[in-house]
Amino acid sequence: xxSPSRGTCCMIRFENVSKSYRKGHAVLRGLNLExxxxxxxxxxxxxxxxxxxxxxxxxxxxVPTGGAVLMDGVDIAxxxxxxxxxxxxxxxxxxxxxxxxxxxxxxxITPRLLGWRIQEISARIRELMEMVxxxxxxxxxxxxxxxxxxxxxxxxxxxxxxxxxxxxxxEPFGALDPLVRDELGGEYRVIHDRLGLTTVLxxxxxxxxxxxxxxxxxxxxxxxxxxxxPRDLLRSPADDFVRAMIESPRRRAxxxxxALSLGAPA
Amino acid sequence: MSSGSFAAAWAVLPEYLGQHVLLSISxxxxxxxxxxxLAIAAAHSRRLRxxxxxxxxxxxxxxxxALLALFYPILLAISAVTIQAFGMRVPALGFLxxxxxxxxxxxxxxxxxxxxxxxGLDESVTTAARAVGMTAWQSLRIVELPLAxxxxxxxxxxxxxxxxxxxxxxxxxxQTSLGNYIxxxxxxxxxxxxxxxxxxxxxxxxxxxxxxALAESGFARRSRIRLLGAFVGVVLVVGASxxxxxxxxxxxxxxxxxxxxxxxxxxALMADRLDKAGIAARQRSDLGSTIIFHALxxxxxxxxxxxxxxxxxxxxxxxxxxxxxxxxxxxxxxxKAHNIAYLGPLGFANAYVLAMRRDRAQALxxxxxxxxxxxxxxxxxxxxxxxxxxxxxxxxxxAYGLHFAxxxxxQPTFMYRALNDGDVxxxxxxxxxxxxxxxxxxxxxxxxxxxxxxxxxLLVSAKRARDKKLIAALKPLVGKLDLxxxxxxxxMVDRDNRTPEDVARWIDSQIRH
Numbered sequence: 082x083x084s085p086s087r088g089t090c091c092m093i094r095f096e097n098v099s100k101s102y103r104k105g106h107a108v109l110r111g112l113n114l115e116x117x118x119x120x121x122x123x124x125x126x127x128x129x130x131x132x133x134x135x136x137x138x139x140x141x142x143x144v145p146t147g148g149a150v151l152m153d154g155v156d157i158a159x160x161x162x163x164x165x166x167x168x169x170x171x172x173x174x175x176x177x178x179x180x181x182x183x184x185x186x187x188x189x190i191t192p193r194l195l196g197w198r199i200q201e202i203s204a205r206i207r208e209l210m211e212m213v214x215x216x217x218x219x220x221x222x223x224x225x226x227x228x229x230x231x232x233x234x235x236x237x238x239x240x241x242x243x244x245x246x247x248x249x250x251x252e253p254f255g256a257l258d259p260l261v262r263d264e265l266g267g268e269y270r271v272i273h274d275r276l277g278l279t280t281v282l283x284x285x286x287x288x289x290x291x292x293x294x295x296x297x298x299x300x301x302x303x304x305x306x307x308x309x310x311p312r313d314l315l316r317s318p319a320d321d322f323v324r325a326m327i328e329s330p331r332r333r334a335x336x337x338x339x340a341l342s343l344g345a346p347a
Numbered sequence: 348m349s350s351g352s353f354a355a356a357w358a359v360l361p362e363y364l365g366q367h368v369l370l371s372i373s374x375x376x377x378x379x380x381x382x383x384x385l386a387i388a389a390a391h392s393r394r395l396r397x398x399x400x401x402x403x404x405x406x407x408x409x410x411x412x413a414l415l416a417l418f419y420p421i422l423l424a425i426s427a428v429t430i431q432a433f434g435m436r437v438p439a440l441g442f443l444x445x446x447x448x449x450x451x452x453x454x455x456x457x458x459x460x461x462x463x464x465x466x467g468l469d470e471s472v473t474t475a476a477r478a479v480g481m482t483a484w485q486s487l488r489i490v491e492l493p494l495a496x497x498x499x500x501x502x503x504x505x506x507x508x509x510x511x512x513x514x515x516x517x518x519x520x521x522q523t524s525l526g527n528y529i530x531x532x533x534x535x536x537x538x539x540x541x542x543x544x545x546x547x548x549x550x551x552x553x554x555x556x557x558x559x560a561l562a563e564s565g566f567a568r569r570s571r572i573r574l575l576g577a578f579v580g581v582v583l584v585v586g587a588s589x590x591x592x593x594x595x596x597x598x599x600x601x602x603x604x605x606x607x608x609x610x611x612x613x614x615a616l617m618a619d620r621l622d623k624a625g626i627a628a629r630q631r632s633d634l635g636s637t638i639i640f641h642a643l644x645x646x647x648x649x650x651x652x653x654x655x656x657x658x659x660x661x662x663x664x665x666x667x668x669x670x671x672x673x674x675x676x677x678x679x680x681x682x683k684a685h686n687i688a689y690l691g692p693l694g695f696a697n698a699y700v701l702a703m704r705r706d707r708a709q710a711l712x713x714x715x716x717x718x719x720x721x722x723x724x725x726x727x728x729x730x731x732x733x734x735x736x737x738x739x740x741x742x743x744x745x746a747y748g749l750h751f752a753x754x755x756x757x758q759p760t761f762m763y764r765a766l767n768d769g770d771v772x773x774x775x776x777x778x779x780x781x782x783x784x785x786x787x788x789x790x791x792x793x794x795x796x797x798x799x800x801x802x803x804x805l806l807v808s809a810k811r812a813r814d815k816k817l818i819a820a821l822k823p824l825v826g827k828l829d830l831x832x833x834x835x836x837x838x839m840v841d842r843d844n845r846t847p848e849d850v851a852r853w854i855d856s857q858i859r860h
């Protein structure tokens with residue numbers, strides 16, 4: 082097993098976790114995984130491989146049918162899910178901003194639920210808007226008056242508001258146009274490092290995974306196929322499935338280079 | 348038609364409108380208070396949703412009038428239980444049954460829209476509410492209800508319009524409303540009253556609908572100004588409507604009336620005499636003939652005029668006919684045993700008599716019910732809404748073997764019209780009705796005395812029986828109203844469109860001389 086690239090302690094640990102729905106359809110089959118403190122882990126795989134389910138087990142939006150999810154050694158099944166979620170940031174592909182609340186009200190929601198003082202909340206909102214590079218003029222706007230990229234910046238700020246140690250991101254940049262996607266992904270990686278966060282990000286875009294991750298976990302049909310740093314994966318893919326996934330961005334890059342050299346004047 | 352009826356309509360508007368608004372607002376508030384939590388529970392539980400919506404839909408299929416009427420026997424039964432258990436009476440007539448029926452009626456649109464509004468929310472938003480750490484209650488309060496508010500408000504708006512419209516039907520269960528214009532106007536052919544009632548109820552519904560539409564758009568656009576405007580508007584309309592009701596309330600004597608002219612006149616006459624004696628009196632009109640008797644027994648009303656034959660057949664369940672004097676003589680102790688004070692007969696009788704157009708009766712050579720037997724199978728007969736289900740009709744059928752081709756029920760005014768226009772051949776007319784003379788009808792003899800006598804008798808509730816001042820004001824009416832006086836009085840309302848109050852004053856002046 083590959084050791085975590087950063088940190089010392091296993092912050093999130095899946096012990097033989099399985100999840101199946103009423104009709105007997107198994108989404109996860111005996112998952113074992115450790116994610117270290119300050120690690121940036123990317124779960125990747127085709128649709129239906131169980132990566133989003135794995136993510137939602139961490140803040141108990143989904144409850145496992147077997148096994149346990151531990152956080153700092155404690156089974157989260159014994160924690161209050163509401164308290165747990167207030168201390169974990171969550172970013173969705175669908176963004177999920179509250180459409181009737183302004184940008185500041187959206188960002189400040191978790192601190193408000195935690196009972197922070199008003200001045201404390203507004204100071205935090207100003208700090209966050211700066212961090213995710215939202216102009217202060219947007220403060221009182223409703224989400225529908227913002228572009229998709231701006232909305233996801235608000236979503237990111239909302240997830241970070243209560244100073245969580247763990248960030249869960251479910252294809253956070255998937256619905257954005259490519260330019261914004263790359264920009265926001267890069268910015269978030271910087272934030273992750275600066276704040277010392279532990280991030281679990283789900284994507285089906287291998288390029289994104291390779292560019293952002295400390296460690297990539299490849300999943301297929303509810304099981305982990307391979308885990309390792311981008312370099313490990315590129316060097317020695319476990320099987321043809323992983324090789325095909327890894328090679329797709331490389332092939333695209335090569336085709337791109339080819340096109341550029343052909344198009345360039347001799 | 349006379350500008351007098353317009354003035355008369357205006358004069359009672361504050362009372363009718365105030366009662367109508369009080370009833371509608373109370374029913375709507377209660378409807379919201381029950382439906383909102385129920386709908387929220389149903390939106391979160393699939394198992395609850397189906398039965399809740401099915402129940403509300405079934406209630407909606409019951410005609411408004413029937414739903415209102417149903418609460419009378421239900422409350423009467425409840426009252427019997429509470430008297431046994433706590434010695435406390437539940438009023439079965441008036442505000443309470445109307446409130447309960449309208450509350451039920453208001454529930455479907457609120458339930459349906461609240462459930463639809465909540466389950467139709469964008470799932471990514473409700474998931475986000477959980478993910479940021481909201482409890483179920485916080486998610487409901489901060490996210491779900493505000494987002495569903497425009498849809499919920501649209502449901503409340505539909506409910507408000509339904510309730511205001513249906514409240515006009517609460518008149519027959521003894522609750523004053525704008526429906527009093529319509530029921531009384533229909534009975535006395537006072538079309539100004541009917542139109543006045545319709546326009547007033549329509550205008551009220553329209554104003555409330557516009558104000559709630561403003562609130563709905565206030566929720567949709569998150570405009571505090573619109574919400575405030577709607578709130579202030581509703582408060583002003585309700586406040587202004589209820590203001591006339593807020594005057595000092597003395598304990599009032601309640602005079603009952605059934606649903607025809609003669610009863611309106613007699614109740615106005617009694618109320619007028621009580622007022623002159625310094626006793627505050629109110630009237631409840633358009634009550635059904637079974638309801639009114641039980642209401643007197645229960646003390647929901649204090650006095651009214653009934654007819655000996657009705658008590659004999661409907662309440663004493665007698666089918667024999669020992670003659671006018673014997674019926675009165677046997678009725679008195681029976682009433683006493685039932686805790687009802689019997690002041691005496693007024694002097695006239697208002698019996699059911701079968702009547703035909705004079706020309707038709709002569710052409711066929713029909714003079715009595717016995718002569719009618721041969722012609723009946725080819726004839727149509729008309730009666731009021733209750734006649735064909737009353738025991739005296741069964742008695743007539745049995746005694747003579749009468750069988751008609753068609754039986755039709757009419758509102759009395761239209762029954763006389765139908766006979767005159769030849770739509771029916773025979774009607775069950777009322778002997779004191781002025782229209783017998785107006786249409787020159789031929790009354791068929793009843794040689795076998797199948798139809799019991801119907802002397803008008805003055806009845807008072809047990810709790811007022813010892814009120815000497817009240818008895819002194821009403822007792823002088825006994826024996827003073829003969830048949831021709833009553834027929835003339837009835838005709839003044841039917842033909843001349845004079846108000847019952849006006850005619851009551853005329854009768855009073857006649858009997859004082």
